[in-house]
Amino acid sequence: MLNxxxxxxxxxxxxxxxxVVAFxxxxxxxxxxxxxxAGGLAFSSAYLLITITLEFLVFREIGNIYTMLEKIQKKDLSEISDKKSKSSISPLRKINAVINSYAVARQKEIDALQKNAEFRxxxxxxxxxxxxxxxxxxxxxxxxxxxxxxxxKQVRxxxxxxxxxxxxxxxxxxxxxxxLNQMESGVIKFVFEDFDLKEVIEEVMEELEHKASKRKVQIDFxxxxxxxxxxxxxxxxxxxxxxxxxxxxxxxNHDKGEVIIGLKAHKNHIQVDIKDDGQGIPPEDLKRIFERFYRVEKSRNKKEGGTGLGLAIVKHILEGHKSKISVSSTVGKGSIFSFSLPLVKESNPENP
Known part of the structure; x- marks a missing residue:
């Protein structure tokens, strides 16, 4: 009865x-x-007030704590919410909130470990x-x-x-x-210097000119x-x-396609846009193309060659420059890859 x-x-x-009666x-x-x-009124009011107090401030919160602990023990944290509890005069509700926060933190750790295991x-x-x-x-x-x-000899x-x-x-x-591993671990250091980004792009275009001409792809800068x-x-x-x-x-890109490289100087940064009119990338693949070894079309990528790590390296290099690579694509119409770098303003010769 007393429990x-x-x-x-x-x-x-x-x-x-x-x-009360004795008094x-x-x-x-x-x-x-x-x-x-007076005795009846004292008993009724005391019974009602004590019941409400115990039920809502003590026993219910203890029940919630037990439920929480059972879920933690069973590792069933899927329904636990990380919403902040409302302010209450009950210290047990504060304890319940602390346990809830702990359980949510553990659930996030479990999710992260599962993602890492899947990634591995x-x-x-x-x-x-x-x-x-x-x-x-x-x-x-x-x-x-x-x-x-x-x-x-010929076969050899x-x-x-x-x-x-x-x-x-x-x-x-x-x-x-x-x-890629050295970039992620911080072994490779970045050597920053001032240089003309336009000249770098022109050097790359000159290097890839032969490959583009073999497929009759036009590169416009x-x-x-x-x-x-x-x-x-x-x-x-x-x-x-x-x-x-x-x-x-x-x-x-497709044969006789076109690649357009756009270079724009804004107030504080330079934006580079590389656009092609090739096969495009499906929406479900856009978020994963910067992952290691992820290929949109495995058979075609194998035929074309490549390691499947190029875009992952690009992402890490730009992150090292506090920049990001963005992409927009339409299947059958092509893709646009964009990134930006800081602009070094020319100094005034009269007032360097």
Whole structure:
């Protein structure tokens, strides 16, 4: 009986009523009926107030705490909310709020661990697949030569060139992996300097001119000749960013397509837009294209080559410059990749 709010309220209310009756019985003016009515009123009001107090301020909050602890014990934290509890005079509600906050924090940690575990599984599967392809190809060519094809000079040279190409792909993959890992761990330092971003883009265009001409892809560079495009950044790494983005714009474009590179100088920054009219990227893939080894079309990407790490490296380089890479795309119409860098304003010769 005493383990419920009503049982405790009954005992306490009875005790209060008896005290009231005992006190009134000491008064000569108090009649029996008055004492009886006062005792009844004291018992009723005390019982009601104590029941409400215990039920809403104590027992209900204790029940919530037990429910919370059971969910934590069962690791069922899916329905726990991180909303702040309303202010209350009950200290138990504050305890409940603390436990709730703790449970929410633990749930977030669990979610993060699960995502990391999933990422590790995907990463191991992806890197195994990427390493397997050039290794198996090289093994096939070499074993074929060892089985007797080495005596045929024409076959020998063809297979050796293919094996060398596969090993070059493997080397590029390993180098990109090392670069990405060093960027994430902070081993690679950025060397900032002032340089002309327009000249860097022109160098990249000159490097990719042969590849673009093989597919008859036209690369147009649009900028205002009278504007200043001096920025403060790591020239070598920004060169790699431009190289990767322009290379992708050519690679994933259609034959006789067009790539437009736009360079705009704003008040405090320079914006670079690289637009192609190729196959485009589906909306469901846009959020994942900067992940390691993520490929929109695995078969075509394999055919075109590449390590699947280029955009991930681009993202980390720009983050190191406190910038971000953005992309918008329409399937069948093409994509636009954009990023910005700080603009170094030209000093006045009269007042440097």
């Amino acid at each position: 419920t709010s009503r049982g405790i309220s009954f005992v306490l209310a009875l005790a209060i009523a008896l005290l 009134l019985s000491l008064l000569d003016e108090a009649s029996f009926i008055l004492i009886l009515v 599984r995907e990463f191991i599967a992806d890197i195994s697949h990427e390493l397997k392809t050039p290794i198996f190809a090289t093994q096939g060519y070499i074993h074929t030569l060892l089985d007797g094809a080495i005596d045929d 040279m063809k297979f050796l060139k293919r094996a060398a190409k596969s090993l070059d792909s493997l080397d590029n993959l390993v180098q990109d992996l090392l670069t 649009k900028y205002e000749a009278d504007k200043n495009y001096i920025t403060h950044a790591d020239r070598q790494k920004i060169y790699r960013v431009c190289q990767n983005l322009i290379f992708n714009a050519v690679k994933y």
